[in-house]
Amino acid sequence: MIRINLLPYRESRKKESVLRQISIFLAVFFMLFVILICYNIWLGKKIDDLNTKIKNTKIMLAQAETKSKKVDHIKKELEKLGHKTDVIKSIERNRRAPVILLENMTQMVAEKTSISTRDTAAENDNKPVKRLWFNSFETSGGKVKIQGIALDNKTIADFMSRLEESKFYNKVNLKTIRQQEINKLNLKHFEIYCEKPSLITSEKKNDVGSKPGQK
Numbered sequence: 418m419i420r421i422n423l424l425p426y427r428e429s430r431k432k433e434s435v436l437r438q439i440s441i442f443l444a445v446f447f448m449l450f451v452i453l454i455c456y457n458i459w460l461g462k463k464i465d466d467l468n469t470k471i472k473n474t475k476i477m478l479a480q481a482e483t484k485s486k487k488v489d490h491i492k493k494e495l496e497k498l499g500h501k502t503d504v505i506k507s508i509e510r511n512r513r514a515p516v517i518l519l520e521n522m523t524q525m526v527a528e529k530t531s532i533s534t535r536d537t538a539a540e541n542d543n544k545p546v547k548r549l550w551f552n553s554f555e556t557s558g559g560k561v562k563i564q565g566i567a568l569d570n571k572t573i574a575d576f577m578s579r580l581e582e583s584k585f586y587n588k589v590n591l592k593t594i595r596q597q598e599i600n601k602l603n604l605k606h607f608e609i610y611c612e613k614p615s616l617i618t619s620e621k622k623n624d625v626g627s628k629p630g631q632k
Contacts, residue, residue, distance in 0.1 A: 518561065518585055518613060519554055525579040526551075548572040552606075556613070561586065563609040566597065573607050586611045 526549050548568040555562040567573045573594065580586045589611040597606040 518556065521583065521585050522551075522554070522563075522580075525583065526576065549576055559612050561611045561613050563607075563611070565607060566599065567605045567607060570594070570605060573605060573609075577609065580609070580611060586613060588612045 526547070549565060549572050550567075551563065551565040553562070553564045567576070573591070577589050577591060580589045589609065592608040592610050594605055594607045597604050
């Protein structure tokens with residue numbers, strides 16, 4: 418009977434199997450290593466892109482903040498300029514107000530007032546007669562103080578009526594009236610207090626613009 422020793426063959430097969438498993442393990446490990454390297458490269462690129470976007474966003478945000486500060490500064494300067502303009506307009510309005518008031522008041526005085534029976538000569542002449550004169554004209558804030566001389570009480574009453582009808586004066590009040598002799602004429606010295614609107618300049622423009630026949 419012939420006996421065959423199979424131990425070397427089995428050992429050879431066993432070695433081949435171990436080598437095959439090691440090869441498969443190494444191949445899988447290499448593939449995983451390559452995949453990890455590729456993923457790491459891709460992830461690094463993504464991180465770089467995100468960092469670039471973050472950097473650009475910060476730059477844009479800084480530029481926007483700078484522009485916002487400039488806009489805020491411009492707004493503040495415009496507010497200051499607007500306030501200064503309002504102050505200048507107010508000063509100009511207050512500066513011109515007494516002139517406008519006095520001009521308007523003079524026009525009212527210059528109207529023909531020769532209704533009194535004492536001035537029959539003026540009636541025949543049919544010319545404007547000056548029956549009232551100003552001694553002083555004072556303004557303080559919204560208050561107006563008028564002192565003057567008139568021929569009679571009716572002239573003062575007519576003048577006060579025209580003041581009340583005017584848009585430039587309100588709360589007209591006769592403070593004092595007394596007789597005063599000038600050049601042997603018995604005249605009336607009066608003192609009138611009234612108030613003026615705050616927007617006298619704009620009202621003057623509106624009053625002029627509302628005259629008939631004026632474009």
